[in-house]
Amino acid sequence: MTWSRARLEISGPLMPFEEGFTKWLGHKGYVPTAVRTHQRRVIHLSQWMQTTGLEITEFGPATVEAFIAAQCVDGRFKDWKAGSWAALLEYLRSIGVPLAAPAGHVVTAADALLRRYAEYEAAERGLAARSIERNVCAVRPFVECRMRDGQGGLEQLTAGEITEFVVEQARQAPRSLAHLVPALRSLLRYLQVAGAIPVGLASAVPTMARWKLAGLPKALPSGQVRALLASCDLETEIGQRDFAILTMLSRLGLRIGEIAALRLEDIDWRRGELTITGKGPRCERLPLPSDVGQAIVSYLVGWRPKTDTRHVFVCARAPYGHMSSTTVTNVVARAARRAGLGVLHAHRLRHSAATAMLGAGASLEEIGQVLRHRTALTTTIYAKVDIGSLRRIARTWPGSQVVA
Numbered sequence: 001m002t003w004s005r006a007r008l009e010i011s012g013p014l015m016p017f018e019e020g021f022t023k024w025l026g027h028k029g030y031v032p033t034a035v036r037t038h039q040r041r042v043i044h045l046s047q048w049m050q051t052t053g054l055e056i057t058e059f060g061p062a063t064v065e066a067f068i069a070a071q072c073v074d075g076r077f078k079d080w081k082a083g084s085w086a087a088l089l090e091y092l093r094s095i096g097v098p099l100a101a102p103a104g105h106v107v108t109a110a111d112a113l114l115r116r117y118a119e120y121e122a123a124e125r126g127l128a129a130r131s132i133e134r135n136v137c138a139v140r141p142f143v144e145c146r147m148r149d150g151q152g153g154l155e156q157l158t159a160g161e162i163t164e165f166v167v168e169q170a171r172q173a174p175r176s177l178a179h180l181v182p183a184l185r186s187l188l189r190y191l192q193v194a195g196a197i198p199v200g201l202a203s204a205v206p207t208m209a210r211w212k213l214a215g216l217p218k219a220l221p222s223g224q225v226r227a228l229l230a231s232c233d234l235e236t237e238i239g240q241r242d243f244a245i246l247t248m249l250s251r252l253g254l255r256i257g258e259i260a261a262l263r264l265e266d267i268d269w270r271r272g273e274l275t276i277t278g279k280g281p282r283c284e285r286l287p288l289p290s291d292v293g294q295a296i297v298s299y300l301v302g303w304r305p306k307t308d309t310r311h312v313f314v315c316a317r318a319p320y321g322h323m324s325s326t327t328v329t330n331v332v333a334r335a336a337r338r339a340g341l342g343v344l345h346a347h348r349l350r351h352s353a354a355t356a357m358l359g360a361g362a363s364l365e366e367i368g369q370v371l372r373h374r375t376a377l378t379t380t381i382y383a384k385v386d387i388g389s390l391r392r393i394a395r396t397w398p399g400s401q402v403v404a
Contacts, residue, residue: 012046013056021091028087028319029305038087044071045085060099061089087319110147113196114140120190130257130325135183138176141169142184154196159204162188166206181208219355220348224341225250228349231338238316240303242331244295245313249332249346251292253353253371256328256346262312267296276372284372354379 010018021042025035048067049059064085092099114136121132142165146154166184170177188202220228229246233239248254258276266275272288296312307314311322329346336344350371357367368379 010043010046012048012050013054013059014042014046014049017092017095017097018042018046020095021088024091024094025087025319027308029307030087030318034318041084042088056097059092059097064089108144108147110140110144113147114143116194117187117190120193121186125186128257134179135186138179138183139187142187154191155198157197157201159201162201162204163206177208181205218348219351220341220344222356224339225349225352225356227339227341228332228335231335234298237303237305240299241313241316242335244292244299245328245331246335246349247292247295249349250353250356251289252286253350255350256325259313259328260311260323260325263310264300264312265310267312269293278372282372286370 018039022035022039025038030038045064045067048070049055049063054063089099117139118132118136121127121135122129127135145165146157162184166177166181169180185202185205188197188200188205191197192200192202228250229243232243232246234243245259248259249256252274254276255278258278261277262274266277267273267288268275269288272293274286274288275283276286277283300312305314305316305318305320307320309320309322313323313328314320315323315327332344332346332349336342354367354371357370358364362370364379365376368376371379373379
């Protein structure tokens with residue numbers, strides 16, 4: 001990609017990186033006008049750093065914030081927000097330039113412990129990054145409460161204090177318990193293994209009342225699934241991408257994280273198989289139905305932006321990076337609004353895929369294999385929607401008449 005560039009002189013600490021940054025932007029798919037805007041920002045920032053005596057070793061997010069504050073005082077570049085500099089920071093990190101930590105940031109004892117706990121969750125339990133982040137967020141209030149003012153307070157931790165903390169959280173934020181209870185047990189196991197507490201206290205975490213398989217899977221009728229797919233404009237790049245994503249969700253029951261993580265090398269076109277990276281480090285193979293394969297091919301061949309990323313689905317705007325799980329969720333939400341279905345979460349399509357397989361005659365064992373459930377018990381919830389089979393085993397209510 002080439003474009004005409006107005007002659008802009010640059011000086012200061014960022015001068016050695018300007019040319020490489022410009023090429024990097026073009027390679028990422030930024031349009032010429034966006035490239036020139038980023039150039040102008042870098043030139044002004046570098047000149048400001050030179051004027052204030054800052055070296056490249058001192059550059060980091062705090063430098064950008066100070067520059068923005070200085071420009072706002074002068075009344076210039078009021079539209080330059082901190083998020084506008086994400087591309088520059090990403091580029092400098094990618095070429096190995098160490099960025100200075102934010103001014104005033106102090107790593108507390110609680111931060112250090114939670115970082116070690118996160119490493120334990122990844123290495124010993126094999127949890128995904130999203131699950132680790134959720135667990136760390138859930139237990140952070142507990143850790144910070146115990147380690148406030150630099151005092152450890154873990155050696156004297158008692159079962160009563162743990163129960164008191166959970167009960168108090170139940171009063172303040174009852175919905176948080178679903179994540180807090182298992183995360184807190186995991187943390188306490190880690191603390192015992194690490195020697196931070198002398199005895200195991202994981203069993204001291206109160207048990208929540210939870211009834212497995214108590215509800216019904218909320219599947220979409222086949223007509224609504226067709227409406228979701230029909231809402232995609234196949235004459236546009238976004239429409240082609242969203243159609244392929246929705247087809248995979250509704251036909252194979254994939255999770256949003258599995259869609260986001262799918263890479264080009266995960267598709268074996270000769271064998272007609274997909275390699276799916278599921279929860280944790282698990283990788284499993286699934287058959288590739290013809291309609292799913294056709295939707296993917298249509299997107300890859302005619303509509304997918306040119307980018308270095310190996311992920312199948314990429315963002316529609318530069319930089320053309322891979323989609324996150326949240327972005328995949330938004331694809332379903334937008335399609336639901338277009339189809340007039342209101343608020344709809346992506347997991348509903350997983351239930352819809354299972355229910356459709358059940359209606360087509362698949363066994364619960366086969367459905368569990370496609371959905372990659374770890375235990376057969378998880379799949380048995382779909383037996384509740386198999387009305388035909390339930391009718392055959394249901395007993396007649398005493399005193400009632402059997403309806404043919």
